[in-house]
């Protein structure tokens with residue numbers, strides 16, 4: 001059974017107001033031998049912004065800003081910017097995050113050409129109430145009752161964990177997103193296609209867009225995209241999070257799957273066990289207990305460094321051999 005080798009804590013909260021409650025769930029991307037590192041910084045009262053660090057190599061922090069890089073400016077993100085992910089496609093950095101307005105949690109996008117100066121592009125997921133979603137999604141598909149259990153609130157559909165693939169596939173931009181309990185997949189030629197009419201049609205065929213559903217005990221409650229998929233010769237290596245409920249509350253673990261390179265809707269393989277489980281004190285006890293929430297990776301040779309929020313309070317790193325992980329996945333092919 002393959003498990004990530006834990007390297008321990010990498011980043012902790014500081015006394016600075018914007019990050020005095022927690023630092024977690026970072027977006028990471030290599031730039032030469034450096035890593036640009038965008039993390040969720042939480043101020044007491046649960047107000048989040050995006051902090052910035054630079055790493056030299058996978059584990060050495062050489063620069064850390066004392067002010068957030070991105071912070072609330074618009075109504076749709078008035079209560080916080082959470083859980084960023086980043087990719088670079090055709091010289092443009094795509095940084096996605098969950099925009100939280102106090103009632104709605106929806107995927108938003110900011111883009112940049114230098115990785116430092118970002119232009120906010122607004123929400124990129126549907127802005128629809130749950131009854132409308134349910135009506136559309138139930139037209140051609142038997143909607144898992146968990147969709148109702150997790151989403152039937154008195155506000156807009158929550159759609160989080162927006163994660164782009166790091167390159168176009170057959171000319172299209174692909175991104176994962178998560179309406180509980182599943183992970184869904186969007187493919188478009190251009191982001192301008194994401195109109196209300198697009199989402200109406202997409203939900204009408206929801207069953208065709210679900211790429212990952214819970215399968216194993218450790219992910220039985222729901223799943224969510226984690227880090228941007230890593231391209232390997234055998235498929236897109238996806239590190240995602242799986243959640244299961246215990247008498248102590250939800251437990252968040254890191255999981256691995258392999259998706260088809262040309263058609264990521266096809267799951268090639270999935271591990272029947274998690275690769276990253278809360279065990280250490282900073283994972284088991286935190287602002288939220290029992291959370292390992294992977295959101296970024298960096299490839300150095302055969303080593304996959306995995307960056308994750310631990311206990312919703314600190315950021316930790318794990319390392320795994322890509323060859324060993326892919327081989328283990330190939331031993332667990334999905335039918």
Ligand code: BMA
Nearest residue numbers: 025083252288291293309312
């Ligand atoms: C999710 C998000 C993450 C968090 C996780 C565990 O819903 O809020 O930011 O790390 O829960 O609490």
